[in-house]
Amino acid sequence: MLHSSTIRLAAVLLGTTLMVAPAFATGNGTTAANSMNRTGGHAAAAGNTTTGAAPATATKARADKSDAQQLVAEATAEVKKMSADPQLKKLLAKAKGVYLVPEFGRGALVIGGRGGAGVVLARKDGKWTDPAFYDMGGISIGAQAGGSGGAIAFLLMSQGAVDAFKSGNKFSLNAGAGLSIVDYSANSQASWGKGDIVMWSDTKGAYAGATISVSDVNWADGNNMAYYGRKVDPSKILAGDVTSPDAANLKAALQG
Numbered sequence: 001m002l003h004s005s006t007i008r009l010a011a012v013l014l015g016t017t018l019m020v021a022p023a024f025a026t027g028n029g030t031t032a033a034n035s036m037n038r039t040g041g042h043a044a045a046a047g048n049t050t051t052g053a054a055p056a057t058a059t060k061a062r063a064d065k066s067d068a069q070q071l072v073a074e075a076t077a078e079v080k081k082m083s084a085d086p087q088l089k090k091l092l093a094k095a096k097g098v099y100l101v102p103e104f105g106r107g108a109l110v111i112g113g114r115g116g117a118g119v120v121l122a123r124k125d126g127k128w129t130d131p132a133f134y135d136m137g138g139i140s141i142g143a144q145a146g147g148s149g150g151a152i153a154f155l156l157m158s159q160g161a162v163d164a165f166k167s168g169n170k171f172s173l174n175a176g177a178g179l180s181i182v183d184y185s186a187n188s189q190a191s192w193g194k195g196d197i198v199m200w201s202d203t204k205g206a207y208a209g210a211t212i213s214v215s216d217v218n219w220a221d222g223n224n225m226a227y228y229g230r231k232v233d234p235s236k237i238l239a240g241d242v243t244s245p246d247a248a249n250l251k252a253a254l255q256g
Contacts, residue, residue: 064226071223072131072250074102075119078151079253081202088184088200093256095198097122097156097238099165101136104152116152117220120165121254122238128254130247132234133223134165137216151202154181154214158196165217166235173197174213181212 078100083089092098101118119131154173156162161179164171173179182195199212219234228237228244236242 064222065229068133068223068227069246071102071117071133072119072227072247075100075131076250076253078102078153079250081151082153082200083253083256089256091155091184091198092254095123095155095157096159097162097165098254099134099154099156101152101154104136104150117223118152119250120234120238121251122156122162122165122240124240128251129238129240130243131227131250132165132237133220133227134234135218135220136214137218153200155184155198155200156196157198161196162238166238169218171217172213172215173217174215176213181214183212 079092079098082092097120099118099120101116104116116136118134118136120134121128121131123129154161156165158179161173164173164177164179171177173181179196180194181197181199184198184200221231224234224237225231227246228242232242
């Protein structure tokens with residue numbers, strides 16, 4: 001038979017156990033809840049980061065397309081300026097293609113100057129294709145009298161000149177590539193028919209009629225993708241297989 005003191009001690013110990021156990025359970029629950037909250041917070045933060053990244057990416061894509069559209073708008077203005085010259089307008093009407101560079105970079109057209117974003121269009125079945133985007137690396141124009149930079153256009157008078165833009169990246173427009181370039185600014189109509197390419201610029205006094213050479217012409221993949229919404233081969237654009245309604249004004253300006 002158990003002593004009453006032993007019974008009382010057992011009861012005390014049992015009561016203490018019953019009181020402590022819930023406390024541990026509550027503590028564990030709270031710890032688990034806090035852990036879940038922290039995990040949830042990280043997840044929410046990650047979710048917010050992801051959510052934030054999507055609009056940022058979309059904004060960049062819109063910005064890229066806006067840049068490409070701006071270049072086409074500038075090229076359209078360039079064509080309208082060229083068309084104000086009756087002789088140049090007639091020459092443009094005979095061209096098989098055109099490479100439009102609204103602004104040649106680094107502030108001046110100098111020997112070995114670099115940087116020029118532009119668009120190329122080809123004539124197919126009497127109509128102009130949509131623009132393919134290219135970057136021009138360098139241009140050398142013999143002995144020059146200076147110039148402050150500005151718009152440049154290369155009128156592609158032969159099929160060989162057009163085909164050069166379908167050949168791939170890092171090609172040149174010069175005698176080494178079998179192409180002759182003559183300067184429209186030389187005011188010699190007799191020379192215009194002798195060149196595969198006729199070069200025009202709105203920069204006065206920039207050239208001395210010397211040998212013209214263009215190097216490092218590359219496909220501008222970023223602009224082509226942004227403008228057409230997918231990766232496209234510029235040769236397909238120049239073949240008339242890729243189109244965009246955004247090019248209507250430029251093609252209309254060229255059509256005259």
